[in-house]
Amino acid sequence: MAAKKKLQESFSKFLIEEVRRWSMMRQTGVSLKYMMDFGSRPSERNLLLSAQFLHKELPIRIARRAVELENLPYGLSLKHAVLTVRDWYLDSFRDLRSFPEIKDSKDELAFTQMINKIKVRHNNVVPAMAMGIKQLKNDLGRKVEPGDLPEIHQFLDRFYLSRIGIRMLIGQHVALHEPNPSPGQVGQIWTNLSPIEVAKNAAEDARSICLREYGSAPEVQIYGDPNFTFPYVPTHLHLMVFELVKNSLRAVAEMFINSDKEAPPVRIIVADGIEDVTIKISDEGGGIPRSGLPRIFTYLYSTANTALDEHSTADEVTMAGYGYGLPISRLYARYFGGDLQIISMEGYGTDAYLHLSRLGDSQEPLP
Known part of the structure; x- marks a missing residue:
């Protein structure tokens, strides 16, 4: 119960309801080709469009993961390391939702700095989740076989795949601001790798x-x-x-x-x-x-x-x-x-x- 209480203590009721509402919204996928075509012309207008897209897309993806982190089986949601990760996701959701509408290049630059901080905040998600899994295995007190706990495997596949996508979208947008890209470099993508x-x-x-x-x-x-x-x-x-x-x-x-x-x-x-x-x-x-x-x-x-x-x-x-x-x-x-x-x-x-x-x-x- 302490963990549930912690969620209510650390985050307002309004934020938690907002997370649940956004987690129901539809995600929008992009392709490598689209990122490449779009990023090959990093004009002020394109950067503004990209920021406006991320302003709506990132909270949906982050909310989905935050809700999943709340509802994991075998008590995994209550592990200290997993609670830490959940709090990072909720902090990031709050930062994105409290950021005002992006109307011009000044807003866009401020937004770019903010999402880069979110990316850094989430740097240690993989070892933290690994720590949570290790704590779960210790608690189970038995040898875990490959076929065991399929729900945990499916969750981690979804969770890490989503993390790759979130980091790619943020990293790509941030990288388009680099002043002197190498020939063939479009953000994080190399056209001639x-x-x-x-x-x-x-x-x-x-x-x-x-x-x-x-x-x-x-x-x-x-x-x-x-x-x-x-x-x-x-x-x-x-x-x-x-x-x-x-x-x-x-x-x-x-x-x-x-x-x-x-x-x-x-x-x-x-x-x-x-x-x-x-x-x-x-x-x-x-x-x-x-x-x-x-x-x-x-x-x-x-x-x-x-x-x-x-x-x-x-x-x-x-x-x-x-x-x-x-x-x-x-x-x-x-x-x-x-x-x-x-x-x-x-x-x-x-x-x-x-x-x-x-x-x-x-x-x-x-x-």
């Missing part, structure tokens, strides 16, 4: 973490056309490739740690199809048993010993975190119409297939 370049950078970052954890790191070999480019968000692509390469390096490093044989390389292959750009990441790290495959996309399971506490932040990248890398990477892929598949040969290795839609015209999937 080289997947080979992103793969190189992601592989270097993953290898440096592997070196730190294991004292050595397998080689990463990259194959594909170095001149091929397509429109995509580099931060999203880096996050996904980094996660997959990191997992492969870890599997190989652990398999060969006490071996006198040289560790085999991890291979990245970039294929340029008509519909999809596909990035395959292959390793010879022993693979995953078939019984373990259902676990890899769950939020309640991690093979790593996680050192997660109240003070963990999103910036603390470790070799194996709180088991969220794969499910969240798959959501990033799906956000713009792609997907992520893992195929494993136990006793040999694993292939990850990252499919990215190169048409850019699929709508955001709105939970």
